[in-house]
Amino acid sequence: MKIALAQLNYHIGNFSGNLQKMLEAVAEAKSRGADLVVFAELATTGYPPRDFLEFDDFIRLAEDSVEALARAADGIAIVVGSPSRNPVPEGKDLYNSAFFLEDGRVKAVQHKTLLPTYDIFDEYRYFEPASRWQVVDFRGKRIALTICEDIWNIGNENPLYTRCPLDEMMPQQPDLVLNLSASPFDYTHAAERIRILKANVARYGLPFFYVNHVGAQTEIIFDGGSMVAAPDGGIFDEMPYFEEGVRVYDLDEVMQGGVHREQPKEKIPLIHDALVTGIRNYFHKLGFRQAIVGLSGGLDSAVTAVLAAEALGRENVRVLLMPSQFSSEGSVTDARALARNLGVQYDLIPIEPIYQQFLDALAPHFWATPFNVA
Incomplete structure (x- = not known):
């Protein structure tokens, strides 16, 4: 199986622009022989959508984007982050979800369990946490879908939470883990992400495919650094910081491991690139x-x-x-x-x-x- 990670620069509320970027990435991944392409958390809307989530038209446009991507899931499967509606009146109106699209339809939906409400995050204001977990069968493999914070409570040791989503999924014996993320930049955070990914691999012994946003959303900057971790604990690959891109990975090669490719993490160059990205995206996304x-x-x-x-x-x-x-x-x-x-x-x-x-x-x-x- 070949898995593509699409590290893209989304624009909050620009549904047509975000969709077009993703459709182009789907076409590129498909042309390079990928069986599956993975996009980031809330990719249809851009992150963080904040109070736009309160508007029904906003959710409807996100649903339209998922439907359009489902139609493009022909000969290739797509995993994409998008809000979904809570069908019951109890709890919050929405979930923060990962959609698995295959053969022109929504095959599975996994909701986010751990909803951060600290620092720049305010997700519990809008979303209901997941209470069910189901792996997805695809081409002979069982895939665990997780969203960002879901992999940050390893062994239920984070005092902010009482559930560990991957612990809940392990009885279903997944073969690999996908993580759709929206993890913002600070000059130490890239190293911390790698530490978390390696800790998950050490606990579960599975390959992890992690995809992040890149680009600036006003005061919040995403640095990318999407990566793949092999079962041997090595970082099989880490995508560039502050650059869009699509990379395709052969699952068999990832399983073999023996490769370690990390990007340099020098403080001043990272801060410089973050500032340039922030200025450039602020102007361009506002039409200046x-x-x-x-x-x-x-x-x-x-x-x-x-x-x-x-x-x-x-x-x-x-x-x-x-x-x-x-x-x-x-x-x-x-x-x-x-x-x-x-x-x-x-x-x-x-x-x-x-x-x-x-x-x-x-x-x-x-x-x-x-x-x-x-």
Whole structure:
């Protein structure tokens, strides 16, 4: 069996765009001989959808995306994350679900069990946790479907939870585990994910296929790093950070193990790439192309200008130099030099006359106070 991991940059609420990306990935995976392609948690909606989940039209559009992907599941199976409706009135209205699509239909649905409600996460506000677990039979293999946090309570040792989904599935004797994730970036988190994956492999002795989001959703950045862990505990492969891509893995080769491929995890390059990704995606997903940056000649604005030029292209960045009586000649010189080195347009607008007009206009109201104290 060949399994494809599709590490994609989704856009919250852009159902047509997200669907088109996934259909293209399905076609690519199929052309490369994959039997199964796996997408990330809540891939149809983008993550985190937050209060959009309260709107019926939003859920209906997610359902339409799943139906369209099911039609594309011809000669290849698809696993995709999407919200699903709770059919009973008790509990929350929705589940956070993994859909297994095959032969033009929904073959199975597994809901997420462990719903994080900390840090950036607020999933229990919207979703009902799973209370049933069922592996999926596919081409002679039994597949355990899990979603993100479901693999982070190893042996039920996490005090936030009382269930361990994989422990619940083990009596059904799965052959492999798929994990659909939405795990955000921090510069230590990639190493922590690998630790968690290796701990799961050590406990269950199964291969794990883990797929993550990549790209920025306003203030939240996803770094990718999707990976495959072999039963021998090695990381068979780790996909690049901050890049979209589709990779296909032969399950027999993964089972053999003996391979260890991790991406470098140097702190400063990771932070740099996260910042560039965040700026670029924020602008592009909101329909903006150009930025204006105030350039003082100091370190903070210099770093901002460099990152903006890299993220948006130097032709899309314009900087303003606004010297006053408090500016040193060196700061103006440095700002000009940086603008020229970056190849960005710059404008010099002395603001001392404007500043003096404010002082003159406000003088009657501050006549008895010392200068620089309001």
